[in-house]
Amino acid sequence: MTQKDKTILVVDDQPSLVRLVRDNLESRGFRVTSASDGKKALDIVENDKPDLVVLDIMMPGLDGYEVCRRIREFSTVPIIMLTARNDQESLVHGFEAGADDYIAKPFHANELLARIDAVLRRSEYTEVNKYSPSFTCGDISIDFVRHEVTKKGAVKQLTPTEYRLLYYLAINSGKVMLHADLLTKVWGPEYSSATDYLRVYIRHLRTHLEDKDNEPVYIITVPGVGYVLKCPQAV
Known part of the structure; x- marks a missing residue:
């Protein structure tokens, strides 16, 4: 699968941030879909099976931690969490919920793109033990x-x-x-x-x-x- 075949789900209740992330990802050839709340995000992950989820923590209704935990009940899709807090407690909480990576707001678009590329590379890891399968x-x-x-x-x-x-x-x-x-x-x-x-x-x-x-x-x-x-x- 090439980069142009990959779909990124962006979950955030701030339209301006979603628009910024969408513009930067689409300029790199990704397909982008979005959700403004946790319930819609869960539906998209279950039905559309995106290749990666960019998930904000602070949202009305279901917060990002709960959405991440629920996704992990049925999917191993890579998840990068977005947060306005950059403390160790929040970081650990995100990883315990099942996130693959974590980026603090405000962030540079290139930083997010680099994190997405890195997480996608890990998710496609195909190295086989050279001694035994x-x-x-x-x-x-x-x-x-x-x-x-x-x-x-x-x-x-x-x-x-x-x-x-x-x-x-x-x-x-x-x-x-x-x-x-x-x-x-x-x-x-x-x-x-x-x-x-x-x-x-x-x-x-x-x-x-x-x-x-x-x-x-x-x-x-x-x-x-x-x-x-x-x-x-x-x-």
């Missing part, structure tokens, strides 16, 4: 070709960012991956110190893959250093 770790199996993750035979619906993080842990299983290395590989070099991103997404993966996410046996924290994926035969 699949990976098994205890009850967890990863099909690198289909990008499918199962535990005890049940398919786990991972977002593109969650899958990409698990991929790097899996192909380096048994080795401690440093915080900065994981952040650089999954999000890009500009995120190498954004440990809050990593902490939230490790928590997401544990929710999917661990029997008790507060007593992990697969994704292990090495305090102050990083994380390691341990398999039963390596324990």
Whole structure:
């Protein structure tokens, strides 16, 4: 799929911002659709299946956090959240709701375009383990070709960012991956110190893959250093 085939849903109750984002995205060849409230946004995501959602947090009715959580109940579409607040609490709240990235208002159009390009690249990640098309770790199996993750035979619906993080842990299983290395590989070099991103997404993966996410046996924290994926035969 080329960039001209991609549709971006912009969700914001400020017509001037929607118009600004639309003009900049369309000038880059994207198709753009919009919604001014959360309910309409949910309908568009479910029925039209856009390739990415740019989602404002502060909206009447359903706020962006709730819209993001509801989207994650049925879709792994990449989501970039927009907010007027740039504090750590808001950032973590957005990632816990299921967002893939986060940008604070006011923002430069080029910054938003760069974030969209980066998130779309992650969502299309097609690298296959050069040694094997699949990976098994205890009850967890990863099909690198289909990008499918199962535990005890049940398919786990991972977002593109969650899958990409698990991929790097899996192909380096048994080795401690440093915080900065994981952040650089999954999000890009500009995120190498954004440990809050990593902490939230490790928590997401544990929710999917661990029997008790507060007593992990697969994704292990090495305090102050990083994380390691341990398999039963390596324990």
